[in-house]
Amino acid sequence: MDLMSGVAITKQIYDLLQTIKEGRDQKLVSDAAGNLSEKITALQMLNTELSGFYHSECQKTMKLSQENSKIKMFISNIEHYALHKTPAGSITYIPKDTPDNEVPLYYACAHCYQKAIVSMLQPDKRDSGFHMLYCPECKNKFKQSLIPLKSPNMPNPFRY
Ligand SMILES: [Zn+2]
Known part of the structure; x- marks a missing residue:
């Protein structure tokens, strides 16, 4: 899963919501509702995955900035x-x-x-x-x- 599939799922959710809102056919609406919960689950999973990725990127950035300040201190000392x-x-x-x-x-x-x-x-x-x-x-x-x-x-x- 990536960011692009997140965008695709969001678009599908929007379409399903439109179908439910229009509410022309009961069968279409109930199918859309079932489909909707499936898409929302997928989106939640993607969200969890992305927040984990974000967290690890933040940690990497923090570590790099610590390394950087250590090197800066060393250079000022050299x-x-x-x-x-x-x-x-x-x-x-x-x-x-x-x-x-x-x-x-x-x-x-x-x-x-x-x-x-x-x-x-x-x-x-x-x-x-x-x-x-x-x-x-x-x-x-x-x-x-x-x-x-x-x-x-x-x-x-x-x-x-
Ligand atoms: Zn040594």
Whole structure:
């Protein structure tokens, strides 16, 4: 069923009502009345179908507008970040207003950044002699920096 069949049914209902109104022949009138209730049922079904369709279209529009405002917010934010390579060579983003020679306030996940999400990397367990960061959003891990061999928390394999 579509909108065009709705128009056709409405036209049929109008014709049936005309027949009933004219009321020339009792047989014609009672046939028309039976036919009329059938057409009205069809129209009600179509109405239900259309309102369901309308509802789902409204939801789609709402979701799109939410996506849109998320992207707009990201774009207005984008100029505040710059690509940054950690001392261990991982590619991340950092807030721009941090001078290069200072440790950035935080690293943002480059993977999530491509999807318009600024996800702050968090410290993770050390791995293979590196300080590690992980992304709470996409769970990717990033090498931050090599752990110095003299670090008191890490046994120095060359000491003995
Ligand atoms: Zn991520």
